[in-house]
Amino acid sequence: MPEGDTVWLTARKLHDALAGRTLTVSDLRVPRFATADLTGRDVLDVRSRGKHLLTRIEGGLTLHSHLRMDGSWRVFAAGERWRGGPGHQIRAVLGNTEHTAVGYRLPVLELLRTQDEERVVGHLGPDLLGPDWDPGTAVRNLLADPVRPLGEALLDQRNLAGIGNVYKSELAFLARVTPWLPIGELPDGVAERLMATAQRLLEENKNRFDRRTIPGARRTDQHLFVYGREGRPCLRCGTLIRRAGQDDRVSYWCPGCQSGPTT
Template sequence: MPEGDTVWLTARKLNDALAGRVLTLFDLRVPRFATTDLTGREVLDVTPRGKHLLARIGGGFTLHSHLRMDGSWRVFAAGERWRGGPGHQIRAVLGNSEHTAVGYRLPVLELLRTQDEERVVGHLGPDLLGPDWDPGTAVRNLLADSDRPLGEALLDQRNLAGIGNVYKSELAFLARATPWLPVGELSSGVPERLVATAHRLLEANKNHFDRRTTPGERRAEQRLFVYGRAGRPCLRCGTLIRKAGLDERVTYWCPGCQSGPVGTTAAIN
C-alpha cells in the first residue's frame, strides 16, 4: 500500500502536467465511465487527500483514484511511448497538448461531482501532508480505542491519513513499542511525539519517496530502521530484526528495542 508521501508526489507530478491545461484526450477504461468524454475542459488541479487522488476538472467534475497496492500514474510527454505496463492494464488516460497522464492498474477509479468529494474522502482523519493537518485531533483519534494495537491504529486512515505499512513499522520502532501494544499502554507523551514524528518524516520524504529514509541515512542498506530488514542486525542495538505476517501486511520490529506483546496484525486502509 503506497504511503502518503508517494501519493503526494504523484499528485504533484500530475498537477504539474495537467493543471491549467485543456484536455485533448480523456479516456476512462472502466465500464461505468467508458462513454464519458470531458475533452475540451480544463483540469483545475490534482490534489492528494491521504492516499486518495482528486483530479478536479472544469464543469464541476472530480476524477477520484486510489492506488492501493499495484496502481500507478505515469506522466509522458505528448507523443512519447507509454511505459508502465501492457495496454490491458491501462484504466485512465488524460492528455493535453504537452503531456499525457496514464493510470495503470487503478483499483479505484470513479468520476463524481466535485461537490460530492466528501462522499469518498470525508471519513479520513487529518492529512499528514495536507492543509487540514491537526496533530491534536490525530492524537485523540489514535487514543479513542485504548485497547487497539498501535499498528492497527496507525494504519486506520480515519485516525490520521497517510501512514502505510512502511511508516507503521518505523514509527512503532521509534516509539520503542511493538505494533501490537495497545495504544492505551503507551507511556505519557509518546502518542504526541509519535504523531509529530509521523508528520516530520512524511514531510522530509515527500519529494523523494523512492529513497525514503527514517534514520536520515541515504545509503540503501541503512535508509530504514526495521522495515524490510528481517534477519539483519538492528541499527541501534544489533538484535536481529524480526517480521510477522504475509505479503504486503508484513510487520517488522526489533525485539531488543521495542517492548510489548507480539502477534499477528490486521490493517485498515
C-alpha cells in the same frame, strides 16, 4: 500500498502536467465511465487527500482514484512511448498538447461531482500532508480505542490519513514499542511525539524521487531501521529484525529495542 508521501508526489506530478491546460485526450477504461468524454475541459487542480487522488476538472467534476497495492499514474511527454505495463492494465488516459497521464492498475476510478468529494474522502482523519493536519485530533482519534494495537490504529485512515506499512513499522521502532502494544499503554506524551514525528517524516520524504529515508537509519545502503530488514541486524543494537503478520498486513520490529507484546 503507496503511502501518503508517494501519493502526494504523484498528485504534484499530475498537477504540474495537467493543471491549467485543456484536455485533448480523455479515455476512462472502466465500464461505468467508459462513455465519459472530458476533452475540451480544463484541468483545474490535482490534490492528494491521504492516499486518495482528486483531479478536479472544469464543469464541477472530479476524477477520483486510489492506488491501493500496485496502481500508479505515469506522466509522459506528448508522443512519448508509454512505459508502465501492458495496455490491458491501463485504466485511464488524460492528455493535453504537452503531456499524457496514464493510470495503470487503478482499483478505484470514478467520476463524480466536485461537490460530492466528501462522499469518498469525508471519512478520513487529518491528513499528515494536508492543510487540515491537526495532531491533537489525530491523537484523540487514536486513543479513542485504547486497547487497539498501535500498528492497527496507525493504519486506520479514519484516525489519520497517510500512514502505510512502512511508516507504521518505522514509527513503532522510533517509539521503542512493538506494533502490537495497545495504544492506550503508550507512556504519557509518546502519542503526541509520535504524531509530530510522523508528520515530519512524511514532509521530509514527500519530494524524494528515489527511496524514502528515516533520519538516523542511513548506513551506506540502509535507509530504514526495520521495514524490509527481516533477518538482518538492527542498526542500533545488532539484534536480528523480525517480521510477522498483523491484521492482514506485516510488521517488522527489533526484539532488542522495542518493548511490548508480539504476535
